[in-house]
Every structure is written in C-alpha cells, then in structure tokens.
Amino acid sequence: MAIPEFSTTGDVSADVVVVGSGVVGGMIANELASAGHSVVILEAGLRLKRAQYVENWRNMSFHNRLHSDFQGLYPQSPLAQAPLYFPPNDYVGLSGPNGSAFKQGYLRTVGGTTWHWAASCWRHLPVDFEMKSRYGVGRDWAISYNDLEPYYCRAEEEMGVSGPHDVSLQSPSERSRPYPRDMIPFGYGDRRVAEIVNPHGFHLVPIPQGRSVEPFGDRPACCGNNNCQPICPIGAMYNGIQHIDRAEARGAVTIAEAVVYRIDTDENNRVTAVHWYDAERRSHKASGRTFVLACNGIETPRLLLLAANARNPNGIANSSDQVGRNMMDHSGVHASFQASEPLWFGRGPAQSSCIVGPRDGDFRSRYSANKMILNNISQVAPATEQALKLGLVGTELDDEIRRRAACGVDLSISLEPLPDPDNRLTLSKTRKDPLGLACPDIHYDVGDYVRNGLDAVNTQVRQIAGLLGGTELRITTDYNANNHIMGGTIMGTDPRDSVVDGNCRSHDHGNLWLPGGGAMPSASVVNTTLSMAALGLRAADSIKADFEKGRV
Amino acid sequence: MNRHSDVDGAEPASHSGMRRRSLMMGTVVAGFSVVLGDFGLSEHAACAATVDDGAFLSVSRAVTGHADLDPIIARRLFAAMRATFPEYRDRIGRLFDLVAQGGSPKEILARSGDLKGDLLALIAAWYTGSVEDRTNAPMVAYDDALMYRPTRDGLPVPTYCFGRPGWWAEPPPPLGIPVRASLPAMPPAPVPQGIESRTPPQTTPLGTIAPQSPPHSPLHSPLPHREL
C-alpha cells in the first residue's frame, strides 16, 4: 500500500495529487490507490458526518425545506464558500439574459455534491456524442459512445446502480452489460401515469438509480424515506464519500480544508506541484507525478484561471482560451398541476420515473430535446402551504392537505443547451473570497435552441396534464438550474478550440487531467453524474497507463 | 484516516484547534433556524407549566381541532412566537377569550373578526412546525408538525422510514375524501427550485389539451386500488 509522504512543515508528495473529493475525484483516487500508487486528495471544504446533515435538515425552517434549501444544511468552511440562497451569498456572480438560470447548488465538502443528489444514473445516448455530425448543432465529442460504454458499465457497478433489465425500458438500450441490479420498483403513481400517458406516445421509463432495494454489498437497502435530496439519512444512496472511504482504505490520504490556489509548471509545461491554504491560511505544497483537478464544473475552471503563471498567463490549460467558456446546465422548468385522481407521489425514493420520449429526434437539428421527471418528492409541504393560504381550518384543512398531497404532480423538465463560448465563467474583478481569491462570475444565455425547445415542452406538458385530468396547470416562466454543470473545460480533438482530449487530459500539460462535467461537449438532457464518473474512470485508466509505460 | 470522530465541534474533551474552529463554524452556517437559546426547553419549566402555557395550549387545541397537541411543543412554540411577534401574550389572551365560547375551528374562525390573522397564523405554526413561512424562521417541530398527520397512512415523513425496502410498490391507501372540493381559486404552488423565493414566476393556469381517446381503459388498471 503506497502512502503519500508528508514533510515536517505539512507539505506532501505523492504519485497522484487529486484536487476535489467528489464522485470523480474519489473514484479516480480509489482506482489509482488500488493500482498501488500513492494518492493525496485535497478538498477545500469540511469533513463532517452524515448525521449532522440529517439533523440540520430536520431542524431547518419550513420555508427553507419547502423551497428546497439543499445547500444550507451543509456547513461551509469559512475559507471555502459555495453558493447559498437562503439568503443568497452571491458567491457566484451571475449576468446575462438567463443569469438566474445558473444558480447552482454545489457543495465544497469531503464527498462532494452527491451528498445531496438524487442518484439518477443516466447515460448519454450514442447520438449525443455526435451532435454536430448528426444534427449540425453543438459539438462532437472526441470519443464515441462505444469508447465510453465500458466505463459507463464500470461506473454503474461502482455506484451500485439499479436500472431496468427490460430492454424496452432502457434509455439508451445499447449496453454491453446489464445493470448491476434490476430497476427500483415503480410506485403506484409511476405505474398509473405510465398506463395513462404511454399509449399517447410518451415513453415513461424507470430512472436508473444509485440505490437498491436489497443491500448492495454492505450498502443498506433503500427504505424509501423520500429524502434522497438533500441527504439520504441511512447511506442507502450512493454518495461520493463511499469512494473516498474506499480510497483511504487503500492508502489514499484526504486533506480537508485545503484550498488549492496555485499550480507550478516546469519548462515542458508539466505540472510539478499545487499549493494550498490550510484552515489557518498557511500555505503548503503538494508535489506529485500526475495531477487531477476534479473540483466541479465551476471550481475547476475558476482554479485554472486563478492559477495563471508566467508560462501560462491566460490560466493553466488555457492556451485555447476555452477554459471557463461553453458553460452549460440543463436549464429547466417545472410544471405542476392537480391530477383528477390520487397518484400519491412521495412514496419511495425521491426520483423514480421519467418521460424520455422527447429525448431524441430529428427536431434536434432545430430545437432542444427534453426529459420530464415525474418528481416523487412528497407533496405534503407544498400542499400545506396552499391549503393554509386558502384560509382553511379544521377537517377542511386536513382534507385539503391530503387531497393536494395525493393528487399533486410536479414535473421537473430538463432542456439541452448548446455549447456557446459566450456563456462564460470569468474571475470577478470586485468580489474576493475570504482568502483574497477572486470569486467566479458567469454570463449565461440559454439560447434560442432551448427557448424553441420550451415551446415543444409547453405543448407536451399540456397534453400530459390533459391526460391526467389536470387542473391548476402552471409552468414556471424562468429557467431553473439543475446543478449539472458542464463545458468549462471542454473536450475536443483540436487543442486550439478545446481544453482536454478524449481521456480528459489537458492539451497543454501532459500530466494534468481535468475529468468531470467540465469536459462534456454536449449536455444531452440527462443528469451528468454517471457520465462524469465514466469520464473519471477513463481518465484513471489513462493515468494508470502512463505509469505502466513509464511516461511519468 | 483524517476523519473527525465527533458529530460536530461541540466535543466534551480534547479541544484541539480544529475543534475550536469547528465550534466557531457554527456561526458561519447559513440556512438554519436553530437557536442556542432554547425556547423554554428547561426541564423544570416542563413540569410546572404556567397559566400562559396552559392558555396557549387550550387556544391551540381549540383552533386546530386537535385535542392531543403535545404540551412540550406547545410550550416551546409559545416561547418562539413570543420571541418573534410583539405582544404575543396579549394576542393569545384575546384568542383565549374567543375560543372560550367553544365551537369547531370553523365556527371559531367565523366569529374571529380582526383576530382572524392571528388565528390562522397560529394554525399555520402548528401545521408547519415553524413560527412563520419565511427564510430561517424559528422552528420547533418536524415529525410532529401537524401537516404530516393527514397523510400518515400513505406517505413517510421524509427522513423517517415508513416500512420495509420496496414498500412503495404496494397499493396506496384509499383517498377517503372527494377528489375535488369546491374551494376558492388556488394560489400558485411552490415548486422545488433551491432558491429563496416566495414562489418562482409561473404562468397563469393553462388550459390542458384533452386527449382524443379516453385516457385509460379500466381493464388495464395494474392495481386493484382505484378511485375516481
């Protein structure tokens, strides 16, 4: 078991230095530690226990819970801020026509943002890798679906994904291995809606999920307590912390509250070290042979820009000037209505089924695809707010809460933005974090491709609500963020217009990998985590190959 | 390796620098309604409820229509309301007089006059467990919040288990009440968005597109349970 070496002053040296301890950093650390390499993981945020998050959530005010304050329960290191919205801390400065659509909720904490995800483990479609070739919009990836497919399988196995063994329910169905576990069983609402809408061309499928209804190894079974977001109280849902734990059992060392701010490069532009501030603002150095930045789609480009040095005056890995550009997220809308019969959403895990009919089609040359998640988060809190606003009391109040909770439907709809270099993360000239490091600014415009896609969404939603006897149908008119941050370190074959290659290795620095959402050149409409994990595992393989071939 | 063994910074022994820091971090945490100064948590106070606590509990029982309200929560909620709203004791005093004439919550509401706002706010506090519906408003109840009672038979209180893994595939309970009630126009429903907002901008109610064929055939119902 190889272990990083620490100096008396707290500097460290290891074969592999990983910055960021989320799902991608954790998986890579685990892969490389398993291969016998010494690994140090630097994480800007705190390391706390699940139980504390659980209790913080239960202790939150009704209003915060009602409006999904998924950030506030995660205590932040005073030196490593992340976005907060209750009230807003304006850590990320937003501008542009749809700046408000980029209010991301990511965590800077050991284990990363999958602490409060809902464990949707989607694959991109094969065609999503060839948007330019097939539909004449966006960009092609530097790799094909087939190149990534084995890594999708591995990522699903690492995360213990339950997905449909029935091929007709798979999206996509191009698979070399079955899901590790069959689909999480549908609740009544999923079955009922499928029965009603599918004959009309909608294709409702189970969401592949990083949880299971029987124990997965030592991971407990999901008990459907409906709190995946913002914290699974019982460890039944995959969280990135699981790979941090595994990596540590194999010798990796995690340093929490380590804010990386500088990157050293040598005459060949290979990275030689990164520097971090500890909780007492003392600076330390982590030297290594290879480096991985997996800090999330906003923090990785921010760090690359912050770390500009004499040889790389526009920022690390940024000879193309593409670092921080092409920022994407599945900008989305919510549709809500009351069905004409009880569907009882809120039983079981918080996400269960999804309409994927409009995921693909020739229309994608003109406007965005979409997917519609049948939100399975308990409707009791919104039902209560509405019933109270009506001024009801006594049994009428109770009945209305029950009625609205049982019949309420919330669709979470994702659209697909195209990579646009003008959707750009830059360093703020005015706002600094407590360490004096520039905060990120982001300019965002969802673009006409998404706007036109929303017209199709409106029609489809009205059809679905009609099928379900819906009343009070409303659709949000501002786009909301979905925390699927992509594009800021975009992948491509040409070093002049992209940041990383098909292995997520930076074009500029032979021993620097930037895996994760930032590398993704197309957004598709599905949650990014599985693709990020697959890219991470692929990067880990290329790092291992470099070690094996003596290239580092 | 490199783990905090404690739940948070408040450790009895071993006050390392890190733990002291963690302790201070409590002040950095945003989004909490928790408070150090408890709303009447003292164990002794629990044993000797004052007349005011008793009055608050009586009023609460009358306006919610629930006779089994928890006296501990009542005491804590009363303290939290007093700390939030000026002259709250007087308001409860007036509500006390209002409910003294008896009647159902609906009847009390009907004669509440200018006390209507206070009455509804008190009911809302019991239902939501928080003193009011605003960011970081003090809260005293989660699992015990009355809003979870009407669906106890069908929905978990999130974070707390409901049954064995996979229970949700079983048929839900019958609704037991009409699926539609004649009620005033409905305000927009809040949607989960993760941003501070009363309710994000939404369209006015949209017309739905009626299906060309009946939405479903009774023959294909996958479950025995059905109610329309």
Place this chain on the structure above:
Amino acid sequence: MRRWSGKGLGLAGRVGLAAVALLLSRAVVHAQSVDANEPIAERGRYLAVAADCAACHTAPGGGKPFAGGYGIASPLGAIYSTNITPSRDFGIGTYSEAQFGRALREGIRGDGAHLYPAMPYTSYTKLTDADVHALYVYFMTDVKPVEAPARRTVLPFPYNIRATMAVWNALFLDDRRFEPESGKSVAVNRGHYLAYALAHCDTCHTPRNVMMAEMGGRALGGASLSSWYAPNITSDPKSGLGGWSDDDLARYLKTGDVPGKAQAGGPMAEAVEHSLQYLNDDDIRAIVAYIKQVPAIADAADKAPRDTYGKPSDREAAYRGLDARALVRGERLFTGECAACHRPTGTGSPDGYYPQLFHNTAVGAARPDNLISTILMGVRREVGGHTVYMPGFGSGSYVDSLSDQDIADISTYVEQQFGNPAVRVSAEEVTLIRTGGPKPLIARLGAFAVPGMIAGVLMLAGAALLVLRRVGKKP
C-alpha cells in the same frame, strides 16, 4: 465473528440450503422413528442442516459446499474448517462409517489426529447411530467431492500440539449417546436431542470453564461469544425465556424476528439463516418444548425480563429545532444516526422491519454486549429469500463510521430511553467489543505462559488438572 460455530454462508451454500428447504417441505423427519420409506440420504441432508455443518464447512462468499477453509475465530487463533466432501485426496472420501462416527463424536480424524473442539463433537457425540449413518450416507452419496485442500490450522504453541486434546477429551468429553429422559414428553425429548445433538445450542449459550469446557451446572445460562453474548435461554422468567409464549419462541427460531420483542443478530442470525429456518414445524415445536422446561438459572442482576424494559420516547418534541450543542451527546447522535430507521419514538416501522427499540431483548439485557455489537457490526439475516440488513457503524460504515465514544454515548442513551437504565456503556467497553470481546483466561494465558511451558504436553495437562480442581472447590 462467531466462536466455534456458524458464519456467513456463501451463495453456493445458500443455493444448497434452498434446495434442502424444498425437499424438507415434504420430509417430516423423526430421528428416533425412521420412516422406512424415506431415503436415508435425504434424511441425512436434513440432519446436516439441523446440525448446521455448512455454517463452518462451507466458506462464505461462494465457497463450494463443505469444502472447508473457513477460519473460525477462536480465542486461540483462527481454526480452519476442513474439507468434508467425499474427495478421497482432500476430504473424507476414504472414511469408513466408523471413522466418520469417530470424527463426529470423539473429535478424532481418520488419521488419528485430534480435532479442536471448534468442531462441536461434544454435542454430536449424542447423535444416535441411525442419524450418524444417515449423515454418512448423505455426505458420501449426495455431496459433490471437491478436489482441493482446505487451509491448514496453525495455532500458537502449545495449542498447536493436537495431542493435548486427548487430555482435554478425557476431562471434558462425555462420550455417550442421547437417551430420552423418562417422565418427559416425546416432544421434550425430541427437542432436547435436536437442541443438543444437532443444533448444539449449548455450544454458544452454555458458559465455559477456564479450560473452555461447558459448565454443565449452568447449562444454557448465557455465555460471552467474542463480541456477542448468547443470552440465558433457560426457563427462568426474568433471566431466561420463561415469559416467552411458545408461538413467539417458535417464530424467533424460524425467522429470527419477533417484532416488538427480539431480533437475531450475529451468530444467532447465522444459525437461523443457515439452519433453523429449514427445520420443520414439528422439530421447531419440539425445541420450544424442550427450551421451555430447561431448569431455570436466575441471575440476581436481572430485575425484570429483558423484553419488558423501556417505553416510547417523546424527546423529539423537546429538541427539534435546537442547536446540536443544546443536546446531550448521546441524544444528538441517536437522532442523527438511528432515528431514521428506528424513528424518534423508538417504535421502528409499523411493519416491524425496522425494529422497535423498547421492549427489545437486546436493549433490555443487563449486558450491553449485543447492543454494542449490533451498532458496531450491524445485522444481516437472510430468511425466506429476503435479507434483513442493518448496516454497522464501525470502520468503513456506509452510514457513518462512529468512534468508540460515539457508540458508548449512543448505547447509554438508548439504554436510558428504551432499555435497562442500570446499564451505562463506556468507550472502553466498546473498544473491547470492537477488538473481539472479552478473552477467556486460556487465551490470555497463552500469550504470557507459553515461554515457561517448555515441559510440554504432560506439564500442561497437569497444570490444567490443578487449575480445574481449585476452581471446582470454590463454592
């Protein structure tokens, strides 16, 4: 960890047992009144399940049935189970029935070497000749030979000298067949036979003396098993199971779960999973009949039955919304780590899958061993094709890895709220359980006395005799 019997069973073993279960559904077995038409091998298969041979002789995680190699944790070191398939080179393929019977009943291998009493031959010695025959036929005809050696057992000196076991056997092996007691019902006698000769309940539930032999005077009176504690299962109404209904006891044996009362964890969960759930109802009833009349052994420390302590908690009403620092540590940990499944009230889930904490035998016991072990290691029990699983909170936990102090604080809180308020748990107790539980004298002696014990086998035996007599003279 399990001492001297039982362990997690691999998939292959489970498949095998599932097959057995199918057969058992129509095979009502009476060892002493053999149905002449019943195939002998099939009866042997049932007996092998009842005796839980696979628990030790089939390695967990997909080991081939009865191929051995499973390391049984003993206080003296790992004792590896042997290959008991009919392989002629690596198993017992060359054994005559007499040799088979000697191994089973006297702990002597075909080559004359002694087995360690990890093999419960002190129990199997009570087997009837007919049952030994059935087992022999089963192993020789129905079990597939596995042509691979099992890992060898290497214990530290002096325990590596197997001949010492001859002395031990002379002192402690009561080499007699089971004989029905006159004056007891057929069911009680049948249950006695099942409980001792086959299920070997005594192996865990009867305390042992300094030489690791069962103390006959305290039969089934409760004993420490590494990290777990096998409780008093005599008929005493407070210390034992005297207050249990027959139905509850039968349900417990068959499923490991009596909602609102008791759940099997650790080695007992394994016994239910691998053996007891496959016994037919008549045999379960017989064991119950026997257990219910085992002479009571009372412990003055037990003020009330284990399943009568505690009540639902209303504490959440008092602490919800407070800063964590306003809560006592055990309460803060309990609400964050435990209440999601057991609920703040401690009532568990209404369907009983997540157990109720009050009126719970593990929580109400005078010793916290099983509460601590459950928190540390969790519970896993596969019954009827479904897995009941509670994750542990030890190192590498999927929920949270808790420190010894954390677990001590939770345990003390749980005892105060839901269990025996006389029980308080220290971090040191958790440390002890985490590291394998209390060590018997013989294991502690090994570490210190070995260098001095160069006189070898005879001297050891002499010393043992001396120790025993002194102990015996104490009132």
